[in-house]
Amino acid sequence: MSAGQLDNFFLWVDAIGVWQVLCRDDLLIGSAAAVDEAADIPLLAPLSRRHARFIRQDDAWFLQPLQSCAVGGRPVTGQTLLRNGSEIQLGDRVRLRFRIPSVLSASALLEFLSGHQPRLSLNGVLLMADTLLLGPRQDNHVCCPAWPDSVVLYRRQQQLLCRSKIPLTLSDAPLPEQHDLSQGAILSGPELRFRLEPGRTNSAV
Amino acid sequence: MKFTFGPETRPLEGITIKRAIHRGGFGEVYYAVTDAGKEVALKLLHNNLEVELRGVSQCLNLKHPNLVTIFDIRQDAERDHWIVMEYVGGQSLHDALQQHPDGMPLQQVLNWLTGMTAGLSFLHDRGLVHRDLKPANIFSDGGVVKVGDVGLSKFISESRRSAQTQSVGTVYYMAPEVARGRYGREVDVYSLGIMLYEMMTGRVPFEGESAGEILMKHLTAEPDLHLLPAPLKTVIAASLEKDPERRIHDVETLLQQFLQAVTATGLPLQQPAVFHTLQPDDMFPGSRPVAPRQPAAGGSAERVAAGTAAAGAAAGIAGAATATADGPQPTMARQSGYAWGSLLQLWNDDLPAPVRWMLTGALLLAGLRSGLLTSPAAQGLAIGWLAWWMFGRSKKSQPLTDSRNAQPNASAAADRLDNTVIMPQQQSEPTGAVAGRPQAVRQRPPQSHTAAAPQYRSVLLTPETVRSFTLLQRLLNATTSMSLALVTAVFVTAAVFWGTEILGTPVEAIYFGAATLLAAWPLILVSKLWEGRPGESLLRRLWLGLCGLGVGALCGVTAEFLLLINSPVPSQIFQVDSNGLLGNREAAGLKVLQDGTPTIVGFALFFCLLFMFRRWWLQADNFRSARFRIGSSILTLITGGMVSLIVPFPTVLGSTLALAVSVVIQVSAVWTPPELRNT
Numbered sequence: 001m002s003a004g005q006l007d008n009f010f011l012w013v014d015a016i017g018v019w020q021v022l023c024r025d026d027l028l029i030g031s032a033a034a035v036d037e038a039a040d041i042p043l044l045a046p047l048s049r050r051h052a053r054f055i056r057q058d059d060a061w062f063l064q065p066l067q068s069c070a071v072g073g074r075p076v077t078g079q080t081l082l083r084n085g086s087e088i089q090l091g092d093r094v095r096l097r098f099r100i101p102s103v104l105s106a107s108a109l110l111e112f113l114s115g116h117q118p119r120l121s122l123n124g125v126l127l128m129a130d131t132l133l134l135g136p137r138q139d140n141h142v143c144c145p146a147w148p149d150s151v152v153l154y155r156r157q158q159q160l161l162c163r164s165k166i167p168l169t170l171s172d173a174p175l176p177e178q179h180d181l182s183q184g185a186i187l188s189g190p191e192l193r194f195r196l197e198p199g200r201t202n203s204a205v
Numbered sequence: 206m207k208f209t210f211g212p213e214t215r216p217l218e219g220i221t222i223k224r225a226i227h228r229g230g231f232g233e234v235y236y237a238v239t240d241a242g243k244e245v246a247l248k249l250l251h252n253n254l255e256v257e258l259r260g261v262s263q264c265l266n267l268k269h270p271n272l273v274t275i276f277d278i279r280q281d282a283e284r285d286h287w288i289v290m291e292y293v294g295g296q297s298l299h300d301a302l303q304q305h306p307d308g309m310p311l312q313q314v315l316n317w318l319t320g321m322t323a324g325l326s327f328l329h330d331r332g333l334v335h336r337d338l339k340p341a342n343i344f345s346d347g348g349v350v351k352v353g354d355v356g357l358s359k360f361i362s363e364s365r366r367s368a369q370t371q372s373v374g375t376v377y378y379m380a381p382e383v384a385r386g387r388y389g390r391e392v393d394v395y396s397l398g399i400m401l402y403e404m405m406t407g408r409v410p411f412e413g414e415s416a417g418e419i420l421m422k423h424l425t426a427e428p429d430l431h432l433l434p435a436p437l438k439t440v441i442a443a444s445l446e447k448d449p450e451r452r453i454h455d456v457e458t459l460l461q462q463f464l465q466a467v468t469a470t471g472l473p474l475q476q477p478a479v480f481h482t483l484q485p486d487d488m489f490p491g492s493r494p495v496a497p498r499q500p501a502a503g504g505s506a507e508r509v510a511a512g513t514a515a516a517g518a519a520a521g522i523a524g525a526a527t528a529t530a531d532g533p534q535p536t537m538a539r540q541s542g543y544a545w546g547s548l549l550q551l552w553n554d555d556l557p558a559p560v561r562w563m564l565t566g567a568l569l570l571a572g573l574r575s576g577l578l579t580s581p582a583a584q585g586l587a588i589g590w591l592a593w594w595m596f597g598r599s600k601k602s603q604p605l606t607d608s609r610n611a612q613p614n615a616s617a618a619a620d621r622l623d624n625t626v627i628m629p630q631q632q633s634e635p636t637g638a639v640a641g642r643p644q645a646v647r648q649r650p651p652q653s654h655t656a657a658a659p660q661y662r663s664v665l666l667t668p669e670t671v672r673s674f675t676l677l678q679r680l681l682n683a684t685t686s687m688s689l690a691l692v693t694a695v696f697v698t699a700a701v702f703w704g705t706e707i708l709g710t711p712v713e714a715i716y717f718g719a720a721t722l723l724a725a726w727p728l729i730l731v732s733k734l735w736e737g738r739p740g741e742s743l744l745r746r747l748w749l750g751l752c753g754l755g756v757g758a759l760c761g762v763t764a765e766f767l768l769l770i771n772s773p774v775p776s777q778i779f780q781v782d783s784n785g786l787l788g789n790r791e792a793a794g795l796k797v798l799q800d801g802t803p804t805i806v807g808f809a810l811f812f813c814l815l816f817m818f819r820r821w822w823l824q825a826d827n828f829r830s831a832r833f834r835i836g837s838s839i840l841t842l843i844t845g846g847m848v849s850l851i852v853p854f855p856t857v858l859g860s861t862l863a864l865a866v867s868v869v870i871q872v873s874a875v876w877t878p879p880e881l882r883n884t
Contacts, residue, residue, distance in 0.1 A: 012212055012224040018236070115347045121244060121294045186212055195212040195224065 008040070008199030009184070013134065014192065016144050017123035020199065023155065025056040027127065029090065032118060041125055045094045045116035052090060054127060055079070059106040061098070061127065063088060087113070102139045105131045109141055130155055134194065147192050153181070160196070162187060208233050209249065216281040220245065220289070236292060244292040245276065248357075249285060261288060263333060264356035271324030273344070273353040293351050298340035298400070307407045308477035311467060314404045315474070317343065320350020321397060322460040328355065329390045329455060336388050338396035339378045340403070376416045377409045381423040381447050391449035394459055398444030401463065405478040406432050410445065423447075432479040436466035565835050569842075569864065570704040666882040668826035672737030682875045683733035686825065687726050689873035694722045697865045707861055713778055716767050720760045721865045724812065727752045728866070729874055732825035746817045753816030754809045761805030770802045779803065781853045798853045811854040815863055818844045824867060825874035832876045833868075841867035 011019045022040055030051040032042030038049055053064040061082045063071060070089040071080050082088070084100040088110075095113040100106070106129035112122070126132060126141055133140040135150025151164040160182040162168065166189040168175040175187070186195045208225040210233070215221050219240050226234040226246065235247045250258075258278065265275050274291040281287060298317060301309065321343060328335060335355060342353045380395035382388075403409050410428035413419040428445050430438045440462045446452035453459045472478060674682070698718035701708055708714045731752065735745065761770075769776040779802040797807040823829060824837055845863025849856040 014208060014225040015227055018224060119242065120238070121292070191207075193208070193211070193225070197212070 009182075010195075010197040010199060011126070011132075011134075011142065012195040012197060013142060013144060014194065015146070016142065018120070019124050019126050019142060020118070020122055021126045021128050021132065023128045027054045028052075029054065041110070042118055043094060043116045044119060045091070045114075047091050047094060054082075054108075056106065056127070056129065059129070061100075061106075061108050067091065082108070101141050102133055105129060105133065105141070107132055107141055128153075128155070144192065148190065151187075151189075151194075158182070164189070166190070166192070208235075210235060216249075216285075217247070217279050217287055217289070220247065222247065246290050246292045248288040248290065250288065258286060260356040262356075267328070267331070267355065269324055269327040271320050271350055271352060272327065272355050273351045275355070288357075291351075293344045293346045293353065295344055295346040298343035298345070298404075301345070302340055302403060302407070305404075305407060305477070308405050308479050309407075310475050311405075311472060311478055312474040314401065314478070315464070315467070316348075317345070317350055317404065318397070318401065318460060318463060320345075321352055321400075322456045324350070324352040325393050325397070325456045328352075329393070334388050334390050335393050335396075336383070337375065338393055338400070339375055340400060343400075376419045376423075377411065379420070379423060380449070381420075382449050384420055384424065387449065389449055390455060391452045394444055394453050394456055395449075397456060397459060398441055398453075401444070402428065402433075402441055405437070407477075434470040434472065434478055436469040437463070437478060440466045561835075562833070565833075565838075566700060569838070570700065666828055666879070667830075668736075668823050668828050670737065670828055671739055672828075674737055679733055679736070682736070682827065683730050686729045686733065686874045690722065690725050690729060690869050693869045693872045694718050694725065694865070697721065697868055701861060701865065705861075707778065707857055709777060712767055713769065713776055716764060716769055717862070717865070719763055720862060721869055723759055723763070724756050724815075724862070724866045725869045725873070727756060728816070728821045728870055729825050732822035732870075732874065735822050736826055742820060745822060746820070749821060750813045750817035753813035756816070757809035757812030758805055760812065761803070761808030764808070765805070770804075771799070775800065775802050778858050779855055781855055803852075803854050807852060807854060810852045811848055811859060814848045814852060815845060815859075818848065819867075821870065824870050827875050827877045828882060829871075829876065830879075833871045837871065838864055838867045 007023045009021050011021050013019075020041070024040070027040040028038060028050055029041040029043065029047075030039035030049045031047040032039070032044050039051075048067040051065075051067045052069050053066065055062045055064055062079045063069060063076065063082055064079045065076055068091060069076055071082065071086055073087070073089075082098045084098070086098045088096045088098055090096070093114060094116045097111040097113055099109045099111065101109055108127040108129075110125040110127065112124065132142070132153040133150055134142040134144060134147070134153070136145055136147045137143065137150065140150060147166070149165045151162060151166065151168070153160065153162050155161075159180040161179060162175065162181055168187050168189045170176070170179060170185055170187055172188075181187075181196050182198070184196050184198045186193065208228065210216060210222050210225070212224055213221060220237045221240070222235045222237045224236050226236050228234070232249045235249070237245050237247045239245060261275065261278055265278070268274065273293055275288060276291070277289040279287045279289060301313070301317075305313075321338075325335060325338075333356070335352065337354055337357065338352070344351045344353060378396040378399045380392040383392060399409060399411075410430075411419050411422035411426060413422060424447070428441070430441060433441060440453075440459070443453045443462070444459050453462065467474075467478075470478070695718060698708075698714055698721065701717060702711075702714040708717055728749070731748065764770045764776075764779070765772075768774075770779050781798060781801055781803060795806045796804050797810060798804065803811065819841055824841075842860050842864040845860035846856055848854065848863075849859035
């Protein structure tokens with residue numbers, strides 16, 4: 001198991017959408033158009049190759065601008081604390097909303113406001129701290145209104161695990177107590193199905 | 206929601222399914238990526254009827270920015286057909302409607318309409334008809350409106366079995382002639398009209414429990430347009446004509462007329478075209494001045510004539526939700542409703558508020574002064590009216606529930622439709638083999654999809670609307686209203702004192718003001734405590750009656766204290782002119798009348814009945830239709846007169862007091878203008 005797979009995966013949720021999940025505490029956002037694409041979050045947008053960094057310190061997220069950035073309409077030059085609902089502007093055109101949907105987790109969600117997206121259309125980018133909540137509640141990271149209950153994805157040591165009151169199956173067998181989803185997995189339950197697809201390394205995207 | 210294909214399966218060469226998007230009437234839709242990285246939507250057709258494939262292949266090479274592009278039709282190893290098409294992200298119109306349950310801002314309506322019209326116009330120009338327009342098929346991708354499922358319409362075709370998969374969600378938007386197998390482009394105009402109505406009001410015009418019931422309404426019922434501003438009403442009515450020959454002929458014309466109508470209303474585009482308000486209707490049913498009350502910016506043109514609600518309901522089964530409150534009425538009542546309605550419209554819409562108030566005051570004073578109210582004619586009228594009000598009105602809610610029985614033919618037709626045309630429950634077994642499929646569970650779209658049709662809000666914001674207040678808010682509302690009542694009572698008393706000759710001395714005036722306040726305060730207090738809570742009308746009347754006993758006793762004691770009764774020189778205003786129906790009874794040593802003036806018991810009885818005979822809480826509710834309604838006050842005045850015919854109590858004083866209390870409550874009680882209401 002390589003650390004890269006755990007760091008970066010796609011979360012495909014049937015009938016809901018797709019999110020890119022990034023697990024590191026220091027993430028680079030920049031243009032996807034560059035030949036040597038370096039960004040963890042590459043957007044098809046008029047940005048620099050390395051435009052800004054998202055940095056997590058304990059339970060707080062900061063924006064470290066490398067090029068022109070604004071938070072909440074104000075240009076920022078130094079490391080800036082991001083609050084739930086903050087609007088981030090990168091360059092002249094790109095606008096993102098930063099959210100921390102759940103008070104139970106430091107995981108954050110980036111939503112695309114200006115229509116600038118990575119090469120694949122995403123519903124958003126999840127900056128995962130230790131846990132992700134998928135479920136019917138508005139304050140879940142991925143809100144799935146039709147689901148009967150929530151599913152929690154969490155990291156333990158180098159493993160990615162899943163927990164829920166819903167009886168879940170992994171590859172058509174009941175989800176075992178000991179499992180690791182970091183290599184990718186398809187999880188199903190009554191009325192729901194989602195897939196974790198390991199992200200490729202940056203250079204291969 | 207189970208889907209046939211799991212992630213990472215490749216039913217078609219070179220395309221990998223990533224996730225399921227949804228399951229529609231035609232089959233499952235997946236998000237997939239080609240090997241090169243192109244995003245596509247894949248639609249698996251459940252029933253591979255040649256008819257449908259021909260429809261899609263006709264549209265294969267259509268190119269228009271407002272139509273979802275179809276790339277290809279492919280067959281998989283199981284010989285099932287797949288449509289490969291443009292992936293459209295973003296919101297569907299269905300999602301957008303759910304965000305605006307009371308109607309979306311006009312600007313958004315225009316955006317959607319313009320995009321849809323461009324796409325449909327292109328389609329019609331090539332001799333094609335969409336035939337299955339519905340909000341779930343319309344998308345907005347990065348601000349560009351896209352019409353989906355082009356060429357896929359699976360209506361009640363010649364082979365009726367294909368209609369078995371019809372879900373209720375589709376029937377809401379289906380033109381009446383489709384049931385007879387006609388599909389001109391007017392079918393699309395009709396669907397567009399329904400969607401326009403829904404975008405503006407937040408609800409579809411024809412709702413029902415079953416597909417058959419909705420189809421029946423498309424065929425027979427008139428849409429209830431009373432919420433719409435007048436110019437828009439005309440356009441929507443023209444687009445929803447039952448007869449395709451008389452309907453607006455093409456979508457371009459509909460767009461043109463709609464734009465002109467919007468301009469004509471002069472409404473600001475940032476807000477919805479309608480405000481939902483409905484009157485509690487405690488009087489004059491059928492003539493409620495229903496009201497898309499516009500904010501000051503709107504002209505008077507879009508005020509809607511009262512009485513049209515009754516016209517809408519006249520079709521018998523029309524407008525189920527909105528018409529519930531005032532269902533079909535006897536013809537005579539409806540006729541008189543029109544006359545009264547236009548008078549009321551003149552009164553409500555064409556006179557500025559201050560003039561209205563001054564006129565009201567003057568008229569009431571003149572009426573009191575002339576002694577008209579005590580004349581036998583007035584009393585006779587009042588008795589008759591009261592009798593109608595008590596016994597005649599109660600029937601009016603019944604006809605609606607029986608409407609299907611009342612139209613045997615219509616209901617039989619609806620049943621037939623239920624059985625033959627629409628069978629959402631029926632399983633349509635796939636013919637293809639299912640072996641070798643990853644998760645070979647092929648089922649009909651689950652009912653949850655059918656049920657996912659928008660949940661329309663049928664409750665408008667009236668005093669009946671259940672709202673939540675904190676105790677603090679209630680107390681604040683009550684105390685604000687009560688302090689205002691103090692001032693109002695002074696003004697009303699002054700008007701009666703100087704405007705009429707009812708009150709002779711300053712002491713009598715002081716008494717009048719005190720009695721008005723003594724009655725108004727508890728009424729406001731309990732009303733504000735009841736506000737927004739569901740409550741049995743009868744029970745509330747009993748409570749009010751109990752309050753009335755107390756208030757009456759207090760008023761009696763006050764009168765005695767001021768030496769107006771039971772004194773050597775009793776005041777003239779308390780001279781009882783008739784013994785009333787009750788007469789001068791004496792029970793358990795308690796008299797209601799002594800020396801020609803009412804006793805404390807008499808006072809208590811008078812107020813008890815006065816409190817019970819009106820639904821006072823409707824006059825104090827912050828969701829009452831208008832701050833001050835003269836009708837309510839007149840009705841209260843008559844009630845006061847009536848009560849003094851039952852209990853021996855001076856008629857003039859009784860009715861004037863009742864009027865004063867009503868005026869004070871209505872003017873003082875906290876009120877929310879319709880456009881600011883929310884629960």
